[in-house]
Amino acid sequence: MSRDVVVVDKLVPGGQGLCRDGEGVFFVDGVAAGDRIEVSVERKRRGAREGRLLAVLEPSADRTLPDCGLVAVCGGCDWLHLTRAAQTRCKEELVVDALVRVGRFSPTEVTAFVRPLLAPPAPADGARRRARFVVDDAGRLAFFARRSHGRLAIAACPALDARLSATLSLLPPLRPGAVVRLAVDDDGIVAGVDDDDDVLVLAPHLRAAAATGTSALRGVLSARGRSVGDPFLRGEITAGWLPARSDALTFAQATRFGGAAIRDAVITGAGDVDGRRLLELFAGAGHLTLPLARAGAIIEAVEGDERALQHLGHNTALFGVVVDARRAFIDEHLRLRDVDVVVADPPRTGIPGAALLFRRLAEKGAVRLVLVSCDPATGARDLRGAVAAGFVVDALTPIDAFPRTHHVEWVAVLSR
Numbered sequence: 001m002s003r004d005v006v007v008v009d010k011l012v013p014g015g016q017g018l019c020r021d022g023e024g025v026f027f028v029d030g031v032a033a034g035d036r037i038e039v040s041v042e043r044k045r046r047g048a049r050e051g052r053l054l055a056v057l058e059p060s061a062d063r064t065l066p067d068c069g070l071v072a073v074c075g076g077c078d079w080l081h082l083t084r085a086a087q088t089r090c091k092e093e094l095v096v097d098a099l100v101r102v103g104r105f106s107p108t109e110v111t112a113f114v115r116p117l118l119a120p121p122a123p124a125d126g127a128r129r130r131a132r133f134v135v136d137d138a139g140r141l142a143f144f145a146r147r148s149h150g151r152l153a154i155a156a157c158p159a160l161d162a163r164l165s166a167t168l169s170l171l172p173p174l175r176p177g178a179v180v181r182l183a184v185d186d187d188g189i190v191a192g193v194d195d196d197d198d199v200l201v202l203a204p205h206l207r208a209a210a211a212t213g214t215s216a217l218r219g220v221l222s223a224r225g226r227s228v229g230d231p232f233l234r235g236e237i238t239a240g241w242l243p244a245r246s247d248a249l250t251f252a253q254a255t256r257f258g259g260a261a262i263r264d265a266v267i268t269g270a271g272d273v274d275g276r277r278l279l280e281l282f283a284g285a286g287h288l289t290l291p292l293a294r295a296g297a298i299i300e301a302v303e304g305d306e307r308a309l310q311h312l313g314h315n316t317a318l319f320g321v322v323v324d325a326r327r328a329f330i331d332e333h334l335r336l337r338d339v340d341v342v343v344a345d346p347p348r349t350g351i352p353g354a355a356l357l358f359r360r361l362a363e364k365g366a367v368r369l370v371l372v373s374c375d376p377a378t379g380a381r382d383l384r385g386a387v388a389a390g391f392v393v394d395a396l397t398p399i400d401a402f403p404r405t406h407h408v409e410w411v412a413v414l415s416r
C-alpha cells in the first residue's frame, strides 16, 4: 500500500475516478474530475490498482454537498457528490468514450450522431419508483454496502419516491437473507419476494394496513405466484401513459422520466410504423409494445420471462391491440420472419450474438433498427455489430434515467 497525492483525470464507466502516478493508472470511488486528493493505493488481483480516498485537498468545481448521510458507505448512488451539471457532462463523456473505444466509431462520426443528454427537469421526476433490498441479520431492509457483500439497513432513502421511502421503516422484521422488491404506483406500494414464506410474514402487516391505513403496502407476490392483497402495479410499465398491469417482480423502468424519455425516443426513432412489420426484442410487459401497436405496427414481440409475457398478454387485450407475442431466448439463433423495423431493449449485458443476429435481420429485410441500451460498453459493442451488418447510425440520444449514479441509457436509431 502506498500514499499519494494526485489530481483526478476523469470519471470512467464504472463511475470511479481515473488517476495516474509513476506506476500507471488506478481508480478511486467518490471523486470528481479535477479533485486534488490524497489516496492510499493498493494492488488488487490481476495487477489492477485501486485507490482509497483519504482526503480531498482541493475540491473540483464539479462537487456538491450530498443530500444523503450514507454517501460514503451505501452501494446505491455513487455520484451523489457531483452537481447535476457535472453528472450531465460526465455521462455525455462516458457515452462518447464507449462509442470510440468499444464501438470503434471515429470522434467525427460520434459528434455527428450523438444528441445532448436528456435529463429529468426536476429532481422528483428522477425519483426511483422501485428498488431491490436484501434483508439483514436483524430482519431490516438493506442495500448492499459499497463494493462489498455487507448489508446496510436503510430506514429512508432520498433517491426513492417519498411514499416508498416512508414505508421502509414500517415493515415488520423479515427473514434474514430474503430478497424483497418494492415498487410504487399512483395508488400505493406492492412487494415482490422470492419465497412463499416471505408472503406469509407480510400478510398480517397487510391486514393491519388495510384496517388502519397506516402503511401504503397493499399487496405481496412471490416468485412462485403466491400472493396476498392486490400485488399488481397499474401504469408503472408505461411510465404513467396507460394503466397497464405489471408487478414488483417484473422489469420496469425505475423512474417516470426514464420510462417516458425512452418510450418517446423509441416511437420517434421507429418512424411511421403504421401497417409495417415490426419485430420487438426484449418486449417485457409492454412498455414499448403498447405505443408501437397503437401507432399501427404489426408486431411480433419476443420475451424470455413468462411472467412479463403474461402481463403483456393481459395488457394488449385490455387496450384492444393485437400483438403476436412469444417466449424465446433471444440470441443469434432466434427464429426470424421477414421484417421492416426492429426495436430491441436488452438487459445490461446487451444482445447475445448481436452481430450475427443483425446480419440475419438485414437478410430478412429490416431497414431500420431502434436499439435501447442501459450500458454504454455493451451498447457500443452491439452498435458495431449492426454497422458490420450494413446499418448506419443516424442518431443516438443519451438519457439520464438514473440521476445520482453513473448509469446512462441511450436510444440509437439506425437505417440501411
Ligand SMILES: C[S@@+](CC[C@H](N)C(=O)[O-])C[C@H]1O[C@@H](n2cnc3c(N)ncnc32)[C@H](O)[C@@H]1O
Residues within 6 Å of the ligand: 237, 251, 252, 253, 282, 283, 284, 285, 286, 287, 288, 302, 303, 304, 305, 308, 328, 329, 330, 331, 345, 346, 347, 348, 352
Ligand atoms: C431492459 S428489459 C426491457 C423490457 C421492456 N422493453 C420494458 O421496457 O419494460 C429486458 C427484458 O429482456 C428480457 N430478457 C433478457 N435477456 C433475454 C434473452 N436473452 N432472451 C429473451 N428475453 C430476455 C428480460 O426478461 C426483460 O424483460
